Structure formats: structure tokens, C-alpha cells
Amino acid sequence: MSDHESPDPEKSGYIGPLDDTDPDEFVAAGDAVYTALLSRLGEAAPQPRLSATRRVVELLGDPQRAYPVIHITGTNGKTSTSRITESILRAYGLRTGLFTSPHLERLNERIVIDGEPISNEALAANWADIEPFLQIVDGELETAGEPRITFFEALSVLAFASFADAPVDVAVIEVGMGGEWDSTNVADGQVAVITPISLDHTSRLGNTVEEIARTKSGIIKPVSHVVSALQPEGALSELQRAAELTESTLAVQGEQFRLTSSAVGVGGQVVSIKGLAGTYSDLFLPLYGAHQAQNAAVAVAAVESFLGGGTHELASDVVNEGFATVTSPGRLQLVGIEPTVLVDAAHNPGGAEVLAVAITEYFTFDKVVAVLGVLADKDVEGIVRALEPVVTEFVVTDAPSDRAVDADSLAAIVVGIVGRDRVTVEPEFERAMEVARDSADEAERGAVLVTGSITLVGEAITLAAAEKWKP
Template sequence: MADAYDEQLVTGAGDGENADQDDLPDEFVEAGDEVYAELLTRLGEAAPQPRLSATRKVVELLGDPHHAYPIIHITGTNGKTSTSRITEGILRAYGLRTGLFTSPHLERLNERIVIDGKPISNEALAANWADISPFIGLVDAELTGAGEPRLTFFEALTVLAYASFADAPIDVGVIEVGMGGEWDSTNVADGQVAVFTPISLDHTARLGNTVAEIARTKSGIVKPAAQVVTARQEPEAFAELKRAAELSESNLVAEGENFSVLSTSVAVGGQMVSIKGIAGTYRDIFLPLYGSHQAQNAAVAVAAVESFLGGGATALVDDVLVEAFATATSPGRLQLVGTEPTVLVDAAHNPGGAIALAAAVKEYFSFEKVVAVVSVLDDKDAEGIIRALEPVVNEFVVTQSGSDRAIDADELASIVVGIVGAERVVVELDPRVAAELARESAGASDRGAVLVTGSITLVGEIITLARDEGWKP
């Protein structure tokens, strides 16, 4: 994602306390860039270290900033970021000052550390990095002396997020796990509420080859006497979560048993949802996000906030929930970035995400022709992604994102051709040219659309391109 990041000129940065400052040039952009550049010198997120000790040593030296506020900790395979964002939005609607930590970013690192609804300013990012760098250096030296890798990109970023939230300060942190759970660096913190979105096969080389193994690793975020909230799971995954809750003497609530989506209906710009929470029922609320999976994410978020604010015994205030849902956003998830023709980007990068995406396209839109621009990373199930998309896509433009882990475009094209046939496939190495080819093809139809998906890196690149080229008035 470095290419999209480096090309982005930030506007609207600042401390968020004075809205009049939002359109002023940000004199700290270079300082923010330097933080990212330093993080990029570290072992990347594709190769996380299965350890907590390194992160724990740094936060201990810093005085345990992650203990300065309560935490809602969120893991799963799909829907983590959307659920985290909706959860944070409800808490903020209640007047709480929030911190939100999500991964990865689409365009700029600041997106990952959000304070009171706004990405951290470059000034605060640089200042907090300067504060923690000496302590990271001490632990780096200790690790290398012991023959271990120094702190990874994500370990250092986790420390930066926790320190930034303590400095802000915040009332509550919503923390998305980077990968897995048990040994993920965010797990140095103790979440008062542990949240699980749907668990399926992904990152199998790191997390396990079965849903049960992956769920077991993810269940490591459950801490003693916590509140545990889970979306509907496969039986083997649910068994692992139930076991973790019992061992930690935690209270477990599950979708389908304790809360549920009662109904959804298509609405202009999103959907109307009715949700039965743990403590209350909330009917006919507008959610400006597409897809039944987003309704499920919203239900999980509601249950998480009910668990946090009142232990699941107190209903949320309807007007507050209406306000929170109305302002919900999920960048990179069926996000409209262009018109004439319609261009949608979606960060689905595994079969589960692609299945949800295809269902949403079919249910919420009536396109005559869909042209997909796709790139997939080499550790992902490319065949599963394409098979999920095939029923709703007429043409595929296969490309290769700027990530060094992207599957070679010709190699990916052979996979796509094997599934959909050569007549539906075009190959273009340059993502920008690929997007233009797709727009031209889709634009030849009265109701044509472009769908960019398969890789978060690709989505970030096209979001930047769409803004730079003015695809949406």
C-alpha cells in the first residue's frame, strides 16, 4: 500500500478541535510520512511474530498506556473493520471520546488510529512516535541481542496506537486484532468485551488448517470475567469460543440465541434494519451500508455496546442508535468512488468476503453489466474468490496491484480463465490502465458498473486514482 500512501496529499488533518482548521494545509505531512517510512523498515504484516513478549516489554516501559481506558477487542475473519467502526460510532454517539484501531489502511497510515471519529493528525502521530521511539529502541536492542527479530511493523504500530489513545485521552478503545488473537500484539491489553465476527478459513499458514484451529487461536482474546459477543459461527468454531468463555468464567452471548437481525429491506443508499439486541429491540433503522453481512455486523456491534455499557442488561437509547447508524461508514466496503459509469470498490480478499460481496451486488443493485477489476495476493484463495464473484460479473480485467505479494497478472489470469472462460477475461498489468479499460467497457452499457476487488492494496490504489481523476462529482 506504499504507492497509494505516498501519492496521497492529506487534507483535513489536525487535532479535530477546530473545524475551521480542516481545510488548511497540513505542515506535518512530511513528519507523518517519516513515521510510516520508519515502520516500513520493520518486518511486515505478512510475517507476524507469534509472541506477546516484545510488545509487552515496550508498553511496560511506557507505563502501560493500554490500561488507561477500557477496551472492546474485536477479532474474526470477515467483518472485523466494519463491526469495529459501527461499534465506535455508537459509543461516540453516546458522547464518549473514542479510540479506534483498525487494519489495514487503504491510503494513509493515519486511518488506522482514529480519535473521536477522526484519523490521528500527522502532528500527533509524529509526536507520539517520537515519545515511544527510545523505548522501542531499547527493546529492539534486547531482542536482537537475544537473536530475535526486533519489533515488527504491527507490533510497533500497536504500541503507537495504545500510546496515542492514552495521550488523547480517550474514554474507551475499540481495538481490531491484526491477525488471529492469542499472540496478536493487540492482545497485551485486556478487553472488557471480546467480540467475534464470523470465523472461516484464512491465513491458514499462520492460524491453522481448520476452522476449529483458527477459532481456538482467535479465542485467545477472551480474558477472565469478560463479556463475550459472537456472530453466528460454524459449530466447530462456536465450540471453541464457548470453551474459552467457560474456562475464563466469562459471559457469552451469541447471534441467533441472544440477539439477531430481525429483518432487512433495501433502501436508497443502504438498507433498513431491525435488530433484536441482548436487552432491547430496535426497529426500522436506516443503515447506509449495503449487504446482509453489514446488517449482521451492525447487530454484533449493538450487542457489543449493550455488553459494554450495561453488561447486556440495559437497552440502548433508540435516538442515539439512529444517529450512530445514520453516520456509519465502511471505507473500501462496497464504496462508491465513481459515477458514469458506477465504480464500486470492495476489499473482499477471501472467499467468505467475496460471497458476501456477490450477494450484496445481486440484492442491492440492478446492473446490466458488471466489469470486475481484480488482483489477489499470493497467500489468498484466488480460485475461491473468483468462483464467488463469477455469477455476478460479466467481464474480468485481471491486473496486479503494487504489493510485492500480488499474484503475477498472467498467473492470476490463467486461474480466472479456467473458471469463467477466456472470452470474459482481459489482462492489464497496470491497475490504472485496467481501471480505465473496465470503465470504458462498463460505460458502453446503460446500466454498467465497475467492481474493484480481490485485494485491499488494489482498492486503496483505485480509491486514490478515482479521487485524483474526479470520477465522482
Template sequence: MTDAPDQIPEPEEGAAADSAEHPESLGDDGEFGGVEEFDADARDAADAVYAALLERVGEGAPRPRLEPTRRAVELLGDPHRSAPVIHLTGTNGKTSTSRMIESLLRASGLRTGLLTSPHLERFTERIRIDGESVRDEVLARNWEEIEPFIAIVDAELEGAGESPLTFFETFTVLAFACFADAPVDVMVLEVGMGGEWDSTNVADGQVAVITPIDLDHQSRLGNDVVEIARTKSGIIKPSASVVSARQQDDVLKVLENAADLTESTLAVEDDAFAVISTTVAVGGQLVSIRGLAGSYHDIALPLFGSHQAQNAAVAVAAVEAFIGSGSVRLADEVVETGLGAVTSPGRLQIVGSGPTVIVDAAHNPHGAGSLVASLGEAFDFDEVVIVLGVLADKDATGIVDVLAGLDARFIVTNPGSDRAADTDRVAGIVATRVGADRVTVIERLDDALDEARDWATEGEKRAVVVTGSVVLVGDAIAIAADRGWNAR
């Protein structure tokens, strides 16, 4: 990193707008790109779909099975086979890498479908078509069409003594229906959890992408990284192109074995492709990448952190593998446009200025480590206060151990979920690491943010960092927007 940051050029108007905040930005002809009047009836219909999905078993308790999802898509005429697939798994970086891949594909002239999870503010963020959140009326119409077939599968499952389709199983089927209806040229699918039995795995990925694998969801995926890697490697299908981020040695052995068993090719960061260099720039960084088929120099990436540069390298390699089997270099303008337009809401995102408020959805120790490193790389704060909220099934101790390296003050708050960890318990963990005098508990997030911002305004070069939970970060983004904190 250099000390004298360059300026990342502002993207052309509309090119890099975060469409998650403008889900109705479509033209009258139904194509993406124009501006459409807000349709309250369509919004209500889409919200009713979400309410119906929430009545099912939630995402915190997935079922390790694929047959029900396979049965549903079979009844619908196999919408998961309507376009080729790039499939992503890993512990951290999946959503950012997925969004980079999608943006590069779109810059290549392809119509894209993107499925990510979870959402930050509104659930339609999870299904994106050609760079825009799915339209409310499109989602509601597709739900109306698939609902009778979902009911058939539910009845069959109940008749066999099994539980009905879960939230995520049903939502995945809905996403496939939306993509087939669009239609799209390529689907980019982020797993919900794991890989082998994740409902997205009914699709066969031409390219399988593995982001860094570490400990998370141990109760569901395995007690160590090897077990977790075995589950995640289940997305590797016969003769696939596998693109992997840098991995621990034990994890890499699992991926190599999976690639051998499926007669797939395996390209690993630092060997087949790599980050050549990164330079801090205003608004992000300039990156140079060695891809599978060529090098790309001084590309503007409007995201902070060396981990995002590594995600970009993985994304470039994945798109090279998809478009030219790893042997055809992407055009410079494709890489410049694709990476230059990418957004990753909730990932080291500045949502307020005067004082600076940063949100980051780090919810495990590995993610917390990337946050700590990125704050040191890209920012120059003297003091930081961390607004922390953690879910009960997460490694709060591991997260706090990493964040304690910032020598920050902490405000522990409730992330607004029925799965939230007890705030007093989390505060106790923090107190043992940084001292009881540097931590306080404020249950309501809005009050916690007010306290943190008041403290930050009292000194020079102070900042507020909100982290620990995707739910918490989503609520913080909404509060910042509602209060007009003037983020640039």
C-alpha cells in the same frame, strides 16, 4: 428485501463525513470538529514515522509472540490500560463492525480510540481519536516520545538473539500511546491477525467481539476453521463479555469452550440477538435489530448488504454489553445517530457514477461471497466487469470460484504490492471458470479501470466492480478521487 426502496435520510452536515479523507479537520484549540489549515511540516513528520516503521518486518510476516509488546508498553507506563477495551477478531467484517461500535460509543457521549488495519489510502486512518484520523503532529509527537523505549526493547531482543519489534508490534504501541495521550474513554481494537499472539492482545478486553470466522491466513493461523478459531479465541480474557456473529458449528464449540475456561459470558447472533429485518433503501438499508436488552426498529444504515446488517447487530450487542452489561437498552437516538453516521470505506463503496464504479476489499472466498450476495440484494445491474487483483498468499482460486457466480467479465490487474500474485496465473484461473474470451490482463490499475469504464459506458445498466485486495481498492479509491468520477 422489498422491491420499493425507501430513502435513507441524509445525515446532518459533519455527522457522517468520512474523516479518513479529512485527517486535518480539527479546530485551533486542538479539539476535533473544526477545520485546520494543512500543515506540510506535520505531514512530513508523520510520513517519516511511517517510513521508519516500514523498515521493520512487515505485516505479512508477524511474529507469534506477545512479550516484546508487553515489555514496550511496560516501559511506557502501561498506556494499554489507560481505558477499557472492546477487542475484535474474526475473518471478515472486523473493520466495519469496529467502526460501527466506535460510532455507537461516540453517540453515547464517550471519547473513543479506534485501531483498525490495514489502511486504504494513508496509514493515519488506522488510529482514530473521537471519530477522526489521528493528527499528523499528534502521531509524530507520540512517536518521538516512545522511540527511545522502542530502541531499548529492540536492543534487548537483539541481545537475546531475537528479531526487533515488527511493524505491527511497534505500530500497536504507538496507537496505545496516542490513545493514552488523548486521552480516550474507551479503546476499540481490531486485531491485526489471529488473536492469541496478536500484539493488540496485551490489552484485556472487557468485551470480546468475534466476527464470522472462515479460512484465511492458513499458513499463520491453522489449516482449518477449528484451528483458526482456537487462535482467534485467544482474545477472550477472564470474565469478559463475548459477543459473536453467527458461526459454523465447529467454530461455535471452540468459542463456547473458551468462554467456559475463562468464566466469560457468550452471546451469539440468532440466539441472544439478531437482525429482525432489512429493507433496501437508497444509499443503504433500513434495519431492525433485536439486541441483548431491547429492539431497535427501522434504523438507517448507510451501507449496502445483509452482511452489514449482521455487523450492525453485532455492534449493537457489543455496545450494550459494554455500557450496561447487556441488561440496559440503548437510547433510540444513540442507535439512530451511531449507525446513521457510520462509514466503512472500501466495503461495497460507490466511488464513481456514469458508469457506476464499486470497490470492495473482499480478499478471501467468504468476503467474495458477501460481495456477490450484496450486489444481488442492493443493486440491479444487467452486466458487470470485475477488476481483480489478488495477493500471492490469498486463495485466488476460491475467490474466483465465488465471483464466477456473477457471470461477469474480468480484467485481471496488479494490486501494486510486492506480494502480488502473478497476473497471468490469476487470469488462467479465471479462464478455466468463465472462459478465456471473458478475461483479459491489464497490468496497470489505471489502465484497467479505463478499459472497464469504457466497456461499462457502452451498455445500459452496466457496472465496474474492483475487488480482491485491500491494496487494490485503496489505489482505486485514490484514482477515482483524483479523476473526479462524481460518486454521490
């Protein structure tokens, strides 16, 4: 997936207990943290600055320096690469922290400690620890005529403090947007990982892959290890330049390491990878899509770089365990059967393209009904054109965000690309899902695919669980 979608706070994420019988007495306290974050400038408007976050962590005693960091940026594949990297490290017996964005159902998903979302109790306790310092810096910023600490700046500080409190042996930190001025960049990553770069968030990051790569290369710190996925030539040149300036080592997919094979398997795929220091053969990866196999190769190189500077082979049985236990919610995730319901958080053309390829390679559907909702700052035409070859019909709906393209306007764009006979408009999401599932049920091997918006995917996961579409 791309730099996080920055969903509307008021409608992005589930607040409250996961179900009516949730016994967690700290649910309300966890909800209060999210409510407090929502009072701040939202993720749709990140501030291009590091000084504010740096000031808060300095007051806190620099919790981000309490553990080593693997820092991950890119346009697509950041979250999955982060999750695979963390899973391998945890299989090695390390206590891990994982910070990703956005969440699909609940804020706790973004701060993961040793493989589990942070508890509501710990979330609330760590928030209580940092909030006075946020307020101090808020006052300083307001005096200087600058915006207060933002949602994502505060959340980054909360993650760093939570990992120090846990404590963790290593933190895998996913960039929110860009890199150079992203609030996570107050941490100094021993390993910087760059997943595939393409055009996204052009109004903030630049109109060319070179400009975007320049911003993302800002996470590369002096004398660090840099691991890069396959990149467009212009982007790679910027990464090479940044590595030279910082006297860092650069390992590039296809040169220093590579995916050597992948084959479709039941529930995922079997992959073989030539890493920086070792070869890892016939590993089961319970994720669909060739792009996930590529992400896995990058993750292996990242862990090799972290544990042995890229010179020591990893234990194959540990890598196998790390792969076997990895999950990537919202990425070609099965949430329903009879009919099959898949969700995928693709919300830019690059993500939609790899999704379309994966649908073709890993499934044998004779009908695919896409439930589509997209936010207004996204390339709607690019997304639809990428999906059109594999989608039989589109059910267009409103994504749960005030920034969503309304269903009628979105439908007009889709109709212009695929034709009127392949498009149905159902603004109300639950009704859209009902129509799509009924249509898919008409085919022998029909499926519903929910995509186009992370907020929509989160809504689908919640609905599927509530209605028990999958045993």
C-alpha cells in the same frame, strides 16, 4: 473483510500529502513515522509472540490500561463491526479510539480519535514518545537472538499510546491476525467480539475452523463479556470452551440477540435488531449488504455488553444516530459515477461470497466489469468462483504489491473458471480501469467493481479522487 491482508509496505499506502494543496505543515512528520515503521519487519510476517509488545508497553507505563477496551477478532467483518461499534459509542458522547488495519490510502486511517484519523502532528509526537522505548527493546531482543519489534507490534504500541495521550473514554481495537499472540492482545478487553470465522491465513492460524477459533478465542479475558456472530459449529464450540474457562459470559447471534429484518433502502438499508436488552426497529444503515446488517447486530450487542453488561437497553435515538453516521471505506464503497465504480476489499472466498450477494440484492446492474488483483497467499480460485455468477467480465491486473499474483498468471486461473471470452489482461492498473470503465459504459446500467486486494482498492480510491469520478 478478513484478518488484514498484510500488504507490502513499500507499495501499501499513500505517503505524502493527500493533495498538492494540503496545508498540513506536519505532513512530512507523519510521513517520517510511516517510513520508520517500514524499516521494521513487515506485516506479512507477524511474530507469534506477546512478550516483545508487553515489554514496550510496560516501559511506557501500560498506556493500554488507561481506558476500557472492546477487542474485536474474526475472519470477515472485523473492520466494519469495529466501525459501527465505535460510531454508536461516539453517538453516546464518549470520546473514542479506533484501531483498524490495514489502511487504504494513509497510515493515519488506522488510528482514529473521536471519529477522525489521527493528525500528523499527534502521530509524530506520539511516535517521538515511544521510539526510545522501542529501541531499548530492540536491543534486548537482538541480544537474545530474536527479531526486533515488528511493524505491527510498533504500530499497536503507537495506537495504545496515542489513545492514552488523547485521552479517550473507550478504545475499539481490531486484532491484526488471529488473537492469542496478536500484539493487540496486551490489552485486556472488557468485551471480546468475534465476527464470523472461516479459513484464512491457514499457514499461521491452522487448517480447520476449530484451530483458527482456538487462536482467536485468546482475546477472551477472565470474567469478560463475549459477543459472537453466527459461527460454524466447530468454531462456536471453541468459543464456548474459552468462555467457560475464563468464567466469561457468552452471547451468540441467533440465540441471545439477532437481526430481525433488513430491507433495501436508498443509499443503504433499513434494519431492525433484537439486542441483548432492547429491540431497535427501523434504523437506517448507510452500508450495503446483508452481511453489514449482521455486523450491525453484533455491534449493538457489543455496545450493550459494554455499557450495561447486556442488561440495559440502549437509547434508540442514539443507536439511530450511530448507525446513520457510520462509514466503512473500501466496503462496497461508491467512488465513481457514469459509470458506477464500486470498490470492495474482499480478498478471500468468504468476503467474495457476501460481496456477490450484496451486488445482487442492492443493485440492478445489467453488466458488471470486475477489475481484479490478488496477492499470492490468497485462494484465487475461491474468490473467482464466488464472484463469477455476478461478474460479466474480468479485467485482470497487477495488485500494487511485490506479493501479488502477476496479471498473466492470475488471468490463466480466471480463464480456467469463467472462460477466455470473459477475461482481459491489463497489468497496468490505470489502463485496466480505463478499459473497465469503457466496457461498463457500453451498457445501460453498467458498473465497475474493483476487488480482490486491499492494496488494489486503495489505489482505486486514490485514482478516483484524483480524476474526480464522483462529484
